Amino acid sequence: xxxxxxxxxxxxxxxxxxxxxxxxxxxxxxxxxxxxxxxxxxxxxxxxxxxxxxxxxxxxxxxxxxxxxxxxxxxxxxxxxxxxxxxxxxxxxxxxxxxxxxxxxxxxxxxx
Amino acid sequence: xxxxxxxxxxxxxxxxxxxxxxxxxxxxxxxxxxxxxxxxxxxxxxxxxxxxxxxxxxxxxxxxxxxxxxxxxxxxxxxxxxxxxxxxxxxxxxxxxxxxxxxxxxxxxxxxxx
Numbered sequence: 001x002x003x004x005x006x007x008x009x010x011x012x013x014x015x016x017x018x019x020x021x022x023x024x025x026x027x028x029x030x031x032x033x034x035x036x037x038x039x040x041x042x043x044x045x046x047x048x049x050x051x052x053x054x055x056x057x058x059x060x061x062x063x064x065x066x067x068x069x070x071x072x073x074x075x076x077x078x079x080x081x082x083x084x085x086x087x088x089x090x091x092x093x094x095x096x097x098x099x100x101x102x103x104x105x106x107x108x109x110x111x112x
Numbered sequence: 113x114x115x116x117x118x119x120x121x122x123x124x125x126x127x128x129x130x131x132x133x134x135x136x137x138x139x140x141x142x143x144x145x146x147x148x149x150x151x152x153x154x155x156x157x158x159x160x161x162x163x164x165x166x167x168x169x170x171x172x173x174x175x176x177x178x179x180x181x182x183x184x185x186x187x188x189x190x191x192x193x194x195x196x197x198x199x200x201x202x203x204x205x206x207x208x209x210x211x212x213x214x215x216x217x218x219x220x221x222x223x224x225x226x
Contacts, residue, residue: 030212042219043155043203088155092212098143099168100215102155 005103006089012109019076021106023089030092032065032072033100037086081112114138116218118204124224125194133189133221135204143207144187145215146179148200161187194225
């Protein structure tokens with residue numbers, strides 16, 4: 001697998017349900033960041049989790065990081081139609097400065 | 113809330129022409145980046161810039177590309193002689209104090225090369 005691969009590639013849920021997206025990576029990292037992108041628009045920074053952190057919360061978002069498995073998950077609780085977007089994980093690889101390596105993304109569709 | 117801005121939002125140019133994409137990073141940020149996203153593909157790193165010099169660049173960032181911080185606020189990406197395959201969304205990003213801090217992206221410039 002490539003650095004920063006998300007799964008599933010697409011996820012469709014009903015409003016109010018939780019959405020979980022996963023990301024796997026291959027190399028040692030400084031941090032892992034999650035972004036949201038609405039169709040054809042810019043990347044919105046959601047949350048950053050450092051390599052020495054295991055879990056982080058921000059509003060309805062919960063991110064976990066398991067460096068032993070080289071994986072992260074993003075949980076969106078009580079989803080809304082406005083959460084419909086593509087979600088990307090991006091890894092800041094250890095010792096490569098600030099360069100971010102992005103995954104292919106998960107396309108989330110939240111139906112009202 | 114401070115944000116990264118980019119101009120223009122859409123640029124159409126003919127193959128072989130030079131283009132300059134402009135970005136205004138968040139004012140107290142010190143690290144600047146350009147990324148691109150070809151339609152339907154991943155976001156790809158192009159270059160990082162700190163202390164008025166390139167700190168890292170990807171294989172994509174060849175001699176046709178250059179970056180500059182001409183004054184205290186703007187950060188530009190120049191493509192000297194555009195090719196069809198340069199058509200993409202180009203994103204500028206900035207980071208506050210550390211090369212490994214959160215990066216905040218602008219809305220992007222869609223470059224179409226015909």
